[in-house]
Amino acid sequence: xxxxxxxxxxxxxxxxxxxxxxxxxxxxxxxxxxxxxxxxxxxxxxxxxxxxxxxxxxxxxxxxxxxxxxxxxxxxxxxxxxxxxxxxxxxxxxxxxxxxxxxxxxxxxxxxxxxxxxxxxxxxxxxxxxxxxxxxxxxxxxxxxxxxxxxxxxxxxxxxxxxxxxxxxxxxxxxxxxxxxxxxxxxxxxxxxxxxxxxxxxxxxxxxxxxxxxxxxxxxxxxxxxxxxxxxxxxxxxxxxxxxxxxxxxxxxxxxxxxxxxxxxxxxxxxx
Numbered sequence: 599x600x601x602x603x604x605x606x607x608x609x610x611x612x613x614x615x616x617x618x619x620x621x622x623x624x625x626x627x628x629x630x631x632x633x634x635x636x637x638x639x640x641x642x643x644x645x646x647x648x649x650x651x652x653x654x655x656x657x658x659x660x661x662x663x664x665x666x667x668x669x670x671x672x673x674x675x676x677x678x679x680x681x682x683x684x685x686x687x688x689x690x691x692x693x694x695x696x697x698x699x700x701x702x703x704x705x706x707x708x709x710x711x712x713x714x715x716x717x718x719x720x721x722x723x724x725x726x727x728x729x730x731x732x733x734x735x736x737x738x739x740x741x742x743x744x745x746x747x748x749x750x751x752x753x754x755x756x757x758x759x760x761x762x763x764x765x766x767x768x769x770x771x772x773x774x775x776x777x778x779x780x781x782x783x784x785x786x787x788x789x790x791x792x793x794x795x796x797x798x799x800x801x802x803x804x805x806x807x808x809x810x811x812x813x814x815x816x817x818x819x820x821x822x823x824x825x826x827x828x829x830x831x832x833x834x835x836x837x838x839x840x841x842x843x844x845x846x847x848x849x850x851x852x853x854x855x856x857x858x859x860x861x862x863x864x865x866x867x868x869x870x
Contacts, residue, residue: 601629602663603630603631603748604662604664604665604666605630605633605658606658607667607668608634608668609670610720610723611694612666613643614723614727616643618752619751620647620648627648627649627650628648630647632651637653655677655680655681656680659685660684662689664689664692665691666693667703668695669695671698685708687709690712691714692713694718696717697767697864698715700733710735712733712737713734713737714734714737714742715732716731717729717763718771719771722753726753727753728770730766731745731758732757732760732763733760768861781802781806784798788801
């Protein structure tokens with residue numbers, strides 16, 4: 599991929615994409631322009647990665663093949679007002695703005711521009727994220743492939759219909775929060791059992807990391823992994839018994855259903 603990329607919004611996600619593109623070698627710094635309203639933030643990005651910067655989104659969009667919208671949802675309306683007449687139909691918009699539908703973007707752009715909507719998660723900042731991607735009305739296979747190439751530098755992707763992005767939000771978008779809460783709870787349990795916070799944290803974090811690698815790299819089914827460490831009459835089954843009595847499985851399902859419903863509400867409000 600050698601297209602010129604404009605990244606609108608130099609926050610954590612925007613910076614992660616810049617870092618991923620540069621470190622992966624798919625783009626030279628001179629092929630990337632970052633736009634943000636905060637000059638000090640742009641100076642940081644420029645010093646760190648050597649990319650071009652602009653305080654005007656319209657200027658950044660001009661000449662770019664791929665335009666990444668990485669602003670906060672509350673800033674999307676102002677941004678689309680600024681670039682709506684500048685974006686051309688041969689350009690591609692990739693939006694990582696949470697809860698903003700492709701339809702909401704398309705109706706604010708004068709040209710029939712292809713839009714790919716992305717629901718990423720925060721591990722993309724360490725190049726281990728996963729994102730659900732969906733095509734808008736004018737986006738085709740080549741546009742999805744281009745978006746996938748962009749996101750490969752910060753993790754992996756799955757294609758889903760746009761209607762399924764609320765479920766993606768509930769599962770992986772909000773997922774890091776669930777794991778962080780679980781880690782926090784396990785660390786506190788370690789303190790209760792007499793371990794230092796430092797040791798408990800190291801044990802919990804590395805166990806989570808190693809378990810994730812087993813599930814992903816060895817393609818082990820979660821049930822098989824759980825059974826492999828659950829001996830009859832042992833410590834693990836005693837712990838799992840208590841978790842089941844507390845309704846942990848149902849609690850996770852209900853929590854993710856709540857996240858799904860909230861995502862739908864936010865998307866509906868933005869489309870209104």
